Amino acid sequence: MRIASYQMDIVPGQPVENRKLVAEWAKEICRNGKVDVLVLPEMWTTAYTLPTLEETVKEDKEQTEVFIAELAKEHQVNIVAGSYAAFDVDGIYNRSLIVNRAGERIHTYDKMHLVPMLDEPTYLKGGKHGGKMFELDGKKMGIIICYDLRFPELVRSLALQGAEMIFVVAEWPEARAMHWEILQQARAIENQVYIVSCNRVGTYDGVEFAGRSMVISPWGDTIYKASASKEETINVQVELNDVKKIREQVPVFKSRVPELYDRH
Numbered sequence: 001m002r003i004a005s006y007q008m009d010i011v012p013g014q015p016v017e018n019r020k021l022v023a024e025w026a027k028e029i030c031r032n033g034k035v036d037v038l039v040l041p042e043m044w045t046t047a048y049t050l051p052t053l054e055e056t057v058k059e060d061k062e063q064t065e066v067f068i069a070e071l072a073k074e075h076q077v078n079i080v081a082g083s084y085a086a087f088d089v090d091g092i093y094n095r096s097l098i099v100n101r102a103g104e105r106i107h108t109y110d111k112m113h114l115v116p117m118l119d120e121p122t123y124l125k126g127g128k129h130g131g132k133m134f135e136l137d138g139k140k141m142g143i144i145i146c147y148d149l150r151f152p153e154l155v156r157s158l159a160l161q162g163a164e165m166i167f168v169v170a171e172w173p174e175a176r177a178m179h180w181e182i183l184q185q186a187r188a189i190e191n192q193v194y195i196v197s198c199n200r201v202g203t204y205d206g207v208e209f210a211g212r213s214m215v216i217s218p219w220g221d222t223i224y225k226a227s228a229s230k231e232e233t234i235n236v237q238v239e240l241n242d243v244k245k246i247r248e249q250v251p252v253f254k255s256r257v258p259e260l261y262d263r264h
């Protein structure tokens with residue numbers, strides 16, 4: 001399975017501009033050969049323009065969903081469309097969107113863990129449903145959003161549902177870059193899954209972002225790490241059969257004793 005992850009610099013509060021950037025990027029990537037899955041970062045249509053978000057997304061309505069569906073159909077490619085600010089009945093959610101090659105929406109996930117350091121709970125609603133596994137091209141996968149990476153329960157739950165690859169879409173800051181790298185590696189090793197991440201670069205409102213989007217094998221090896229500060233595309237082939245082999249070699253899932261673990 002070939003994955004292309006777009007470590008982009010997001011134009012703040014400008015969904016039209018960002019969709020244009022993504023359309024150009026997708027055209028370029030899909031022209032240069034066979035890609036199975038495109039991956040975008042967290043909040044890629046607006047960035048963290050929280051105080052003006054409501055105004056922006058009310059006006060933008062469902063244009064991002066329509067755009068992603070059209071893009072997937074045009075290039076016959078699966079899209080893990082990072083996350084975007086989705087205006088819903090009771091507020092705005094930080095929502096990830098997964099669309100298949102036919103442009104059909106197959107999965108959404110609303111970020112459950114809102115970030116106090118960003119004042120996210122003031123502006124956004126937290127997701128009310130746990131992460132669910134989804135399938136692309138018959139392969140089981142999961143997605144988490146940025147701060148979710150700090151909560152091992154979520155990735156473990158996706159792995160227990162059968163996910164063999166976890167997408168981590170983010171706007172992770174440079175100030176905590178060490179946590180970003182080590183936590184991704186830990187989630188890969190402990191769950192014996194591929195981790196494919198897509199972080200943004202650039203700065204917004206005085207925050208510098210960490211880049212370093214990664215692909216990590218289920219053994220924990222770094223297959224690719226993007227630069228810390230430049231726009232870049234990760235374009236790698238991954239072998240999902242490795243998951244089974246590694247789980248046979250170190251049978252962590254068979255050794256679990258869930259009945260002995262505390263529930264909280």
Ligand SMILES: O=C(O)CCC(=O)C(=O)O
Pocket residue numbers: 042115118145146147148150170171172173176179
């Ligand atoms: O957990 C962190 O340090 C960063 C989280 C974050 O920036 C986010 O979830 O958008």
